[in-house]
Amino acid sequence: MMERLMRIEIGRFAVVAILILALVIAALFLPRLLSSNNVLQVLRQASIPGVIAIGVTFVVISGRLDLSVGSMLSLCSVVLITVHESVSPVAGILAALAVGLAAGGVNGILVGYLGLNSLITTLGMLSLLQGIALVYTGGQNALIAAPSEAWFSVFGRGFLSGIPVPVIVLFVLGTVMSLLLTRTVFGRRVFAVGANPVAARHSAVPVRSVIFTAYLISGLMTACAAILLSSRVMAARLDSGSGYELTVLAGIILGGTSLLGGSGGIWRAIFGIVVLAFIQNALLLMGLPYYIQWLVTWTVIIGAVSADVIGKRGKVFAS
């Protein structure tokens, strides 16, 4: 038993150790990598997928997927920027939060209450929400006319005693949501639904509403990420969120949260996102073209999950 437990941990630990070792070696050759300026820069970039990952982790632990967050991020951003310009910054933020909650709610009804396959449903929502963003803006990107005068830029561009505001937001949201996941009845129910839905139902866990709420949280976190993103750019491209769903899932998988549900954690996901961000940053600092990071992401994900699976099985190949 003990031996088996150790084997499981060795597989996961090995990957993390190799990645950190690789980063340390990279730092020896690239002194800039670990300069405080660069570290804060990387953390600030990681904060947007990090905040989304907080929400998606709830969905993944409940045994479901959310691939719609990329388009949801785009839609929330264009709504935020256009309402910021036409009404007021506060109205823009509220509108983005409402859009995120509504989109998450639709996902939650379809997957939680109607029991549809979450992969295909949220793929459909990925397309649907991108289309709504296109129709809503008429194909135009949105931007804030006078970015230097708007206080809204504080979320993405501000610093609080030397630390970028998005990093602080990531830390605060991570702490609060981690408490929600690990210290409350709702949090334990999310794990129960993901680990064994039948047992959960027999134990009077309201499976449907737990899944629904997980998707609501995912939508809410994506809207928060949209606030950070559009405040950083002070504009919104129609497809600004495109691909974020992949970055977020890659980070969650790298952090060791099982896509089968029932296990995982918020800080693990954030850790995975931050490690990926550092790897990408190191590759760029080495002067490699940006698409090399996609090849590395491929290798890292397959390597990490392989080590995990092989560690659990204790044998290299499945029979």
Add this chain to the structure above:
Amino acid sequence: MTGRAQSTTSGVSGVSTRKVFSVLRGNPTWLLALLLFVVFSFASPHFLTAYNLGNIVAQSALIGFLAVGLTPILVSGNIDLSVGSVLGLTACLVIGLQGQLGLPIAILVVLGAGAGLGLVNGLIVEKIGINSFIVTLAGMIGVRGLAFLYAGDTSLASPDFTLHDIGAYSVGPFSVISLFFLGSVAVFQWVMKRTLHGRNTYAIGGNRTAAVDAGVPVQRHVIINFILCGLMAAVAGIAIASDLGAATPSYGKDYELWAVIAVVLGGTSLRGGKGDLLGTLAAVIALSILRNGLNLVGVSPFFVPVIMGSALILVLLFDRLSSNRSHTAE
């Protein structure tokens, strides 16, 4: 109801009518395609012309190749999200290599590359034992990286127009690429319905454990399906390169989404064990009619992703309500 009306009016060809009806009843997607066809025939005078009908098949071919390759994968209970990236890579490869190797060898190398990437996906899924969703999601990112690595950040054009000329050749209203697409549907349907490999693929998707217990070489069949899927993605890559006479590494972005939509719309169950190529063909044609028709009646192309996404979710809902009434949310 329509079937009864049909069989009374055409008593002579009663058997074939019944056969057509059974296909329709087995798969409502054909009814959807028919309905869209009728609606747009009335809505636009430009719709029901030989030229436009040929166009619809031609436009469906690219997504169609991917959907044909994906159907056996979904039947066996897996998924391949990397096909759009494989399309992008192979399109660049065929344009880039034809100058160096000559067209026939370039095509063989590119088909080999597609099949090889499928083999890699299949080996990781089966031999290491990782969920195909994770493997091919990562593959989708990585293979896109390979495409950019090969082509750089630019588009490739070929001074040699042979490939383009072959693709532009047409038989009646159908282009060569359309005919290849219809041919691939026929071949894959035959493989799925008439060969041991096809029957075992259904068995694996229906109940993998039972298939293993029955001595079916599950791993080999799944890996073969991934190879075939990669091969079809390469065919799609060659087709798009032929169609446009050029290639950029970003070709095929989001195509995996449309292909999955088509396969699921065609009645292939995500839980595996169910579905066939005729359903996939119906869905590919229906989606193509929808795109083409909306365009002809002047609907903004911005609505296309809205309609596609809604269609996918409605299909899932329909599937849920009709086949699984007794099941509640898990």
